[in-house]
Amino acid sequence: MSHRNNHLYDFGQFRLDAAERLLLREGQSVPLTPKSFDLLLALIEHHGHLLEKDELMKLVWPDAIVEEANLSYNISLIRKALGEGENGQRYIETVPKRGYRFVAEVTKVAGEETPPARMAETGSDVKSEMTSFRRHQRGAAFALALLVLVLAAFGLYQIISWRQSRARIAVSALQVIPLTSFYGREGCPSFSPDGSQIAFDRRGEVYVKQIDGQGFLQLTSNPANDTSPAWSPDGRYIAFMRYAPEGNGVYLVPAIGGPERKLASAFPDLEFWRRPGLLTVSCW
DSSP, X not given: OOSOOOOEEEETTEEEETTTXXXXXXXXXXOOOHHHXXXXXXXXXXTTSOEXXXXXXXXXXXXXXXXXXXXXXXXXXXXXXXXXXXXXXXXXXEETTTEEEEOSOOXXXXXXXXXXXXXXXXXXXXXXXXXXXXXXXXXXXXXXXXXXXXXXXXXXXXXXXXXXXXXXXXXXXXOOOOOOOOSSOOEEEEEOTTSSEEEEXXXXXXXXXXXXXXXXXXXXXXXXXXXXXXXXXXXXXXXXXXXXXXXXEEEEEETTOOOOEEEXXXXXXXXXXXXXXXXXXXXX
């Protein structure tokens, strides 16, 4: 979406800051992918009115040709982020075969500029927090790496449990259902704790896909080699390994997309184990 919008929109427990591209829930940031944010903003700007599917796709993807499945997938991401259905709350209405309507009550508030003094104070606070974080970073690196290993072990346990349960089914009852149709190698599958989504890597990037859906979401796009995705126990985050010339590391990214952050650096010689003929540590 190319137009400039400096408004704030309040609805329910949420506030959407169009200028800063932030969705807040009672002051806490709610992660959304860039296209999911654009789609939510378009629906809120036309709240109470039906937006046809074609019109929405032109608003959110003005320079690309996308399938309708991408639209429905991003709608599902928005509903999950808003917690639609909790306490009977409803935000987005689906009009079959036509489009979507934002039905929650919306209040538009003019954007406010932050005074220079307040900006300086905020910058000082951020600098202080960053200094404190760096002071404790080395001591926390080992604990974070251990956490990632626990998450990876939990993901492995989930896959083994799933395979064992499937093995009990008679061969005649088995049905092969392809989850993806990418060209080339796809590997390191990791199912979410509730079994509704699967994370995997392809050509050095990490993807996530709903088991019963057509759309998919690319979580990483770094030139380095990203692999070995593993879910957190609550299904909100995905940890993965990144092999890069400047150094290997363990990273964390929201399962619905958003900014990634580095948890810990890996051993410099970890790449040695990825050579042909040796045990791989990239996935199980």
